[in-house]
Amino acid sequence: MLLARLADVSRQIAAEPSRTRKVEALASLFRDARPQEAALVISYLAGRLPQGRLGVGWSLLGQRPEPAGAPVLTVEETDAAFTALARVAGPGAQAERRRLVGALMAAATGAEQEFLVRLLTGEVRQGALDAVALEGVAKAAGAPAGEVRRAVMLDGSLPRVAEAVLAEGPAALSSFRLQVGRPVQPMLAHTSASVADAVRAVGACSVEEKLDGVRIQVHRSAEDVRIHTRSLDDITARLPDVVETVRGLPGDRFILDGEVIALDPAGRPLPFQDIASRVGSRTDVAAATAAVPLSPVFFDILAIEGRDVLELPGRERHSELAALVPEPMRVRRFVVEDPASTAQREAAEDFLAATLDRGHEGVMVKGLDAPYVAGRRGRSWLKVKPVHTLDLVVLAAEWGHGRRTGLLSNLHLGARAADGGFVMLGKTFKGLTDEMLRWQTERLRELAVDDNGFQVRVRPELVVEIAYDGLQRSTRYPAGVALRFARVLRHRPDKPAAEADTIDDVLAATPVVAPPGE
Secondary structure, three states: OEHHHHHHHHHHHHHOOOHHHHHHHHHHHHHHOOHHHHHHHHHHHOOOOOOOOOOOOHHHHOOOOOOOOOOOOEHHHHHHHHHHHHOOOOOOHHHHHHHHHHHHHHOOOHHHHHHHHHHHOOOOOOOOOHHHHHHHHHHHHOOOHHHHHHHHHHHOOHHHHHHHHHHHOHHHHHHOOOOOOOOOOOOEEEEOOOHHHHHHHHOOEEEEEEOOOEEEEEEEEOOEEEEEOOOOOEOHHHOHHHHHHHHOOOOOEEEEEEEEEOEOOOOOEOOHHHHHHHHHOOOOHHHHHHHOOOEEEEEEEEEEOOEEOOOOOHHHHHHHHHHHOOHHHEOOEEEEOOOOOHHHHHHHHHHHHHHHHOOOOEEEEEEOOOOOOOOOEEEEEEEEOOOOEEEEEEEEEEEEOHHHEOOEEEEEEEEEOOOOOEEEEEEEOOOOOHHHHHHHHHHHHHHEEEEOOOEEEEOOOOEEEEEOOEEEEOOOOOOOEEEEOOEEEEEOOOOOHHHOOEHHHHHHHOOEEOOOOO
8 A cells, every 4th residue: 555545544533523523534545555554554544553663763863854756655654664664773873773764755745745744743642533434444344343442441452453354354253262372452431520429320339448659460370470550561571570479369361451550568558659760660679679669469350260250240350359359458449339329329329438537538429230341431430539530641841940950840731532632621739749750851852843932742651640629611722621730649650641631531520611701
């Protein structure tokens, strides 16, 4: 497939407000692509490079050669050029990157050059996100979208599923099954304003501690234990203490969902930043383990001894979990069998209060009759916290002044939009400790796509958890609202931008008030 065809569809769906027409355009594109090209097409439309970061910034893209007169560059040739760039290292690397980028751009038409620049700088965000691309793949292959979605949930990769179903047809989907050792996307939760509201919405449920830790998915097959993050990264080597704990469980083959936390001598949880720092440590793992030992706490089970239990109701999955995992390693919970019972609702509120007293951040309310829906933010799981919080994406940051000179401080915050972009909701520099400032400056410089000396624009990849007092009307921002008294609680490097809150979530969860003086 010519890159020009892909660039053209990218422009179409960037300007197309209709989801149906986006899907039609993508389905046509996938029909034209060879199955082995589908994975690249999907990755490029979503703004992802299979090779990861290539070390190509604006300094290499600012001066481009004359564009080609006619399209000749293919998608696979583009991928080969990116692979060559990814391999460049050592003395003379920048000069070699410049040569390779120049050769790639010289082979591209003007429209293709524009697409390549946006792809290399992380600016491809036109609504061709996985959910829309998935429907396009299903339509192109003549397969039910629900079955394609389930295959992606179990495999963790839409590009891999797309290649199979476009090559072999709908029958290929039956080969995608839950497998110990292959991580699946975790089930996620929506937000509820109170325990009472959550219980009313979910019905018979368990009210569980919401731990302020790092989400993990643990796979065990005999003595082999693998640990993955919520973004499916393998962090086994960083958590030797957790590996040994899991090897002590009686089962031989299972998949567990849970979190790792760290406790102080009094048994209270350490701050999330301490846990994230420990989990992120790649150098002296032994010293990090000794300094901050981690405790896994599990709340769900996906498979046990070769059986897939995803479709079992929550109460039955918990019985399977309890048979395998001892109580100290399971999340505390309170069961509400009768949501109409005033006594049970009050007991659920008491459970929240006790959870907060123990130092945890809130509760999860989970339907007892609901299956585990991997990769989806289901309405059968609701989280309740005592303060308004949002997971937002950093779009830019401003260089600080005074004692913050040389540090990126004021963060521009955005929620996910339906078209795949981001809607800015405000700025904040509050809540940032010196350590957080140093860390975010280093990280945001890695993500930078432009720096005018005052503001650094970045690829929208870093998620931050923001506390705020509400929303107020504002003509300054595109959604017509702005955060009130926003402050940073923590960085969330463990959470991909695709899991940040959407603007619809924000507006649904928080009433909008008039600004002061209006």
